[in-house]
Amino acid sequence: MTADDLTLALGDPERVHRREQSAVLRVNESDAEALTGDPENPEDDHRMILNMGPQHPSTHGVLRLMLEMEGETVMRSKPVIGYLHTGMEKTAEGLTYLQGPTNVTRMDYAAPLFSELAFSLTVEKLLSIEVPARATWIRMLMCELNRVSSHLLFQATNGMDLGAVSMMIYGWREREEILRFFEKVTGLRMNHNYIRPGGVAADLHDGWRQDVRELLDMLPARLKEYDTLLTNQPIFQERLQGVGVLNPAEALALSATGPILRSTGYSWDLRRHAPYMFYDQVDFDVVVGTWGDCFDRYAIRQNEIRESLRIIEQILDLMPEGDYRVQNKKVTPPPRVRIDESMEALIHHFKIFTEGFHVPEGEAYVAVESPRGELGCYIVSDGTPKPYRMHIRGPSFVNLQTLPHLMEGGLIADGVAVISSVDPIMGEVDR
Amino acid sequence: MTEENTAPEEEVSEETVEEVDLGPVAYGVPVTESFGQTVLHPAPDQLIETVTVLQQDGFCMVIDLTVVDYLTHPGRTDLPAAVTPQRFEVVVALINHQQSTRIRLRVQAGNNQPTVPSLFDLFPGTEAMEREAWDLFGVTFTDHPDHSRILMPDDWEGHPLRKDHAVGDIPVQFSTTVGN
Numbered sequence: 001m002t003a004d005d006l007t008l009a010l011g012d013p014e015r016v017h018r019r020e021q022s023a024v025l026r027v028n029e030s031d032a033e034a035l036t037g038d039p040e041n042p043e044d045d046h047r048m049i050l051n052m053g054p055q056h057p058s059t060h061g062v063l064r065l066m067l068e069m070e071g072e073t074v075m076r077s078k079p080v081i082g083y084l085h086t087g088m089e090k091t092a093e094g095l096t097y098l099q100g101p102t103n104v105t106r107m108d109y110a111a112p113l114f115s116e117l118a119f120s121l122t123v124e125k126l127l128s129i130e131v132p133a134r135a136t137w138i139r140m141l142m143c144e145l146n147r148v149s150s151h152l153l154f155q156a157t158n159g160m161d162l163g164a165v166s167m168m169i170y171g172w173r174e175r176e177e178i179l180r181f182f183e184k185v186t187g188l189r190m191n192h193n194y195i196r197p198g199g200v201a202a203d204l205h206d207g208w209r210q211d212v213r214e215l216l217d218m219l220p221a222r223l224k225e226y227d228t229l230l231t232n233q234p235i236f237q238e239r240l241q242g243v244g245v246l247n248p249a250e251a252l253a254l255s256a257t258g259p260i261l262r263s264t265g266y267s268w269d270l271r272r273h274a275p276y277m278f279y280d281q282v283d284f285d286v287v288v289g290t291w292g293d294c295f296d297r298y299a300i301r302q303n304e305i306r307e308s309l310r311i312i313e314q315i316l317d318l319m320p321e322g323d324y325r326v327q328n329k330k331v332t333p334p335p336r337v338r339i340d341e342s343m344e345a346l347i348h349h350f351k352i353f354t355e356g357f358h359v360p361e362g363e364a365y366v367a368v369e370s371p372r373g374e375l376g377c378y379i380v381s382d383g384t385p386k387p388y389r390m391h392i393r394g395p396s397f398v399n400l401q402t403l404p405h406l407m408e409g410g411l412i413a414d415g416v417a418v419i420s421s422v423d424p425i426m427g428e429v430d431r
Numbered sequence: 432m433t434e435e436n437t438a439p440e441e442e443v444s445e446e447t448v449e450e451v452d453l454g455p456v457a458y459g460v461p462v463t464e465s466f467g468q469t470v471l472h473p474a475p476d477q478l479i480e481t482v483t484v485l486q487q488d489g490f491c492m493v494i495d496l497t498v499v500d501y502l503t504h505p506g507r508t509d510l511p512a513a514v515t516p517q518r519f520e521v522v523v524a525l526i527n528h529q530q531s532t533r534i535r536l537r538v539q540a541g542n543n544q545p546t547v548p549s550l551f552d553l554f555p556g557t558e559a560m561e562r563e564a565w566d567l568f569g570v571t572f573t574d575h576p577d578h579s580r581i582l583m584p585d586d587w588e589g590h591p592l593r594k595d596h597a598v599g600d601i602p603v604q605f606s607t608t609v610g611n
Contacts, residue, residue, distance in 0.1 A: 024558075026577040028585060082582040089567075090592055125466050252491050255556025274531045362509060364466045365495070365524055365535060376495055378522065382504040393495040393524075401559050430582060 023408035025049070025068050025076035032066065047075060052415075054083050060157065061426035063419065065403075072411050077404045081397075084430035092390035096356030097123050100387065102193045104377075107392060108428040109190055111150040113143050114370035115392065115428075116195035118377040121276070122366040123197040126359050126381050129331065134322040135199035136277050141212070141315045142185070142194065143368075144308040148219070149178040150371040151301040151308075154423050158298060159230060161420040162239050167229060174222050181211050198332045199325025209316060216309055216316075223305060231302065240295035244406035244418035247292060254405065255398050258373025259304070260422065263289035263296035270369035282314045294421040301423075304371075331357050356385030372396050372423060394428040454511045458484055461511040470535045472514045475547045478523075478538055482553055485525055490534060493550060495524040496560035498540070498568040502594040510537075519545035519570055540570055549575040567592035 032049045053064035062083035068076040092103050100123070104115040117139060124131065156171025179189040184205055186192035194201050230236045246256070248264040261268055269286040271279040287303040289296025325332050333352050334345035351357075361383040367376040373395030382388040399422055406418045455462050458481055460473040473481040482493075499520045501507060510516055517539040524535050540547050549572035550557045561572045562581040569590035572578065580587065589596055 024577070028579060082580075082584070085582040087591060090598060094598065253555050255492050255494060255554065255560075257494075268528055273528070361507070362465060363499075363522075365468065365533070367494070374494060376524070378495065378497060378524075380499050380504075382507075388504050389499045391495075391497045393497075397563075398556065398559065401556060 023076055023404040025066055025078040025404065027066075027078070029066070029080075046070065050412075054080075060419065060424055063400075063424060063426055063429075065415075065419075067407075067412065067415070069412065072413075074407045074410055074412055074415055077407050077415075079400050079403050081400065081426070081429050084426050086430075088431045089389075089391055092387055094386065096385045097197055097359055097387065098352065098356055100390070101196050102191075104390075104392060105191045105193055106427065107394060107431055108370065108372070108375070108396065108425045110153050110425050111146050111371050112191050113139075113146040113195055114368055114375050115377075116193065117143060118366055118368045118370075118375050118392070119379075119390075120195050120197045121368065122364050122377040122379045123359060125364045125366055126362055126379060127197070127331065128360075129198065129326055129328055131199050131326050132323045133278075133320050135324050135326070137315060137319050138200050138204060138324060139195055140277050140279070140282075141204075141312060141319070142182075142200075144311045144315070145178050145181065145212075145215070147308045147371045148305050148312075149175045149182075151305050152178070154301050154371075154420075155226060155230075155298075158420045158423075161416050162236065164230060164236065167226070170222070170226070170229070174219065177215060177218065181208075181215060184208075184211065196325075198328065199323070203324040212312060212316060216313060219305070219309055223302065226302065231299065237295060240298060240417060240421070241293060242291070243294045243410060243414045244421060245291060245293045246402060246406060250405060251292070251402065254401050256373070256402050258369070258371070258395055258399065259297050259300045260373065260399050260402055262287065262300055264292035265290055270367060270374060274367075276366075276368060278318075281318065282311050284308075284311050294417050297421040297423075301371075358383060358385050359387075367393070370395055372425065372428075373399055392428075392431060394431060396424040396426075396428040397431070400424050400429055454513055458488075461513045463509065463511050465509065465535070468533055468535055470537055472511055472537050472539075475538055475540060478536070479548050479550070479553070481536065482523070482525070482550055485534065486553055489527045489529050490525040491528055492526050493523060493554040493557050493560075494526045494533075495522075496550070496557050496564060497522050498545075498564045498570050498592075500568060500592065500594045514539060517545075518542040519568065521545075521547050521564065521570060523550070545570040546573060547571075548573050551575055566590070569593065 047068055047070050050067045050069050052067055054062040064080040066078040066080060067074050088103055088107060092100060095103055100119050101116040104119045105112040107115050152171045152175040156168045159167025159171065182192060183189050186194040246264055248266040251261045251264050251266065265288050267286050267288050272286050284307045287300045287307060289300055329348050334349050338345040339349055359381040361381055363380040365376055365378045367374045375395055376393035378391040379387050380389040403422055407415050458471060460471050460477055460481055463470045471481060499522060500518060501516065501520060502518055505516060507516060519540040521538040521540045522535060524533060526533050538547055547570065549561055559581060561575055562579060564570045565572060565578060566580040566582050567590055
């Protein structure tokens with residue numbers, strides 16, 4: 001089909017442009033290899049296709065890029081993914097609903113609690129059960145702390161990618177403090193399997209308030225140090241401002257969510273605009289950018305840490321007493337003591353851990369605002385104790401589509417800043 | 432007495448006829464509700480039209496696109512009477528930011544060679560999602576600009592998330608040919 005045919009078929013030159021000349025390099029490797037140029041020929045366009053990654057320090061794991069270069073300038077590009085694909089959606093079909101969170105928590109390993117949350121909320125929707133208030137507040141506390149730790153990880157790697165190597169150490173240091181709190185609560189630094197259908201795995205430990213208070217006292221001062229080190233630093237600003245610009249219309253068309261969408265000045269945060277859990281009871285601001293460039297995406301994450309700390313501060317006051325999981329014997333394992341006393345409890349315990357609990361037939365989609373954007377979970381149940389189909393809408397996977405558009409026409413050195421500002425977690429991209 | 436008796440009977444019969452014939456309809460296609468979310472059931476050839484109307488109606492983003500293979504669960508009960516269940520179902524989720532509402536489309540894509548039109552021209556953000564759906568389920572998206580595998584290697588055979596693609600029956604493939 002020629003360009004003219006396409007114009008006729010689609011009736012819109014803009015659509016033709018998007019298909020034919022857009023920033024996305026739609027060519028596979030063997031075709032790219034067959035393309036040859038003649039360096040002696042002045043008629044030749046001197047474009048070359050360059051490979052970057054997957055083993056590259058700035059690609060956050062195993063992202064690989066095919067870049068069409070004209071000198072130092074990136075013309076079109078194509079993210080090549082799948083190096084971490086382990087078929088987690090297929091694995092989920094073989095796990096019971098109680099085992100499910102152990103699987104999804106390994107997708108976005110920088111913000112594992114959000115995947116557990118989306119999964120658990122979807123299962124609870126299918127079961128039509130409501131978790132106790134304390135369980136929901138614990139979930140919110142843990143998720144906001146996780147958002148902080150995830151954004152700190154971004155600050156660390158973003159600084160590292162741009163040559164501010166000391167930022168790597170600082171970001172990691174603060175993140176470790178939060179992970180230490182996670183370890184106290186969940187037993188693990190990462191991949192917690194803490195948020196489960198029906199509530200959370202364990203109540204907060206004695207003295208958790210003191211631990212959270214210490215984090216709240218420590219972090220704002222450290223954020224100020226980051227401002228001195230990075231935000232107000234001319235070299236850093238020069239490196240990010242005006243690089244990788246996206247406008248709101250493009251971001252919406254490309255289904256971008258999270259800080260990428262908000263950096264364009266478009267205010268959309270599920271916590272505010274489609275509140276779930278108790279986000280309508282806490283006070284916080286949605287941070288938006290102005291220019292949609294790398295600096296805005298950096299600044300949004302920096303300020304979202306502050307907003308999350310504000311939310312955590314309020315949760316300290318609002319945390320009610322009560323149960324940390326729903327007392328529904330079909331869903332929640334009985335306490336250890338009850339097993340010795342009651343035959344029924346023993347049967348429930350046995351059933352839940354061998355067969356699992358049955359979830360009524362149906363399908364549901366629930367979305368939460370993860371540090372990277374909308375994290376959705378779609379589950380189809382056929383009435384058995386295992387999901388018939390479990391799909392995770394990973395924000396990193398969808399947001400990665402903006403990468404060619406952000407890199408188009410920029411220098412390859414800026415490409416590193418752009419990849420970093422998209423903040424893809426490859427475990428979630430490939431699943 | 433007889434007049435009174437016949438009048439309500441007529442009304443009842445009219446109602447039942449309507450329900451059997453159409454069922455509830457929104458945007459010109461059958462509609463159901465699932466846990467408070469509206470679910471539309473367009474046929475593949477109605478998909479572009481329906482999504483175009485939804486786009487004009489304020490649904491500004493395709494938030495998710497995926498496929499379910501109903502091979503081993505054919506008797507699902509949540510479809511409206513007007514829709515014939517088929518093996519492959521394409522599920523498209525759209526979001527309206529102004530009213531902060533969501534809508535889901537469940538398209539019966541076929542039993543053997545599932546095919547639906549690509550939504551790329553309306554929402555370019557579906558490009559990667561449709562490639563994933565092709566890669567893992569083998570659903571063809573007509574007029575897709577880059578109809579290729581995205582997660583699996585280019586020389587992989589089969590579509591691993593199909594229900595008849597058993598877990599663990601294929602040894603790990605180390606790609607020797609030049610692929611994607």
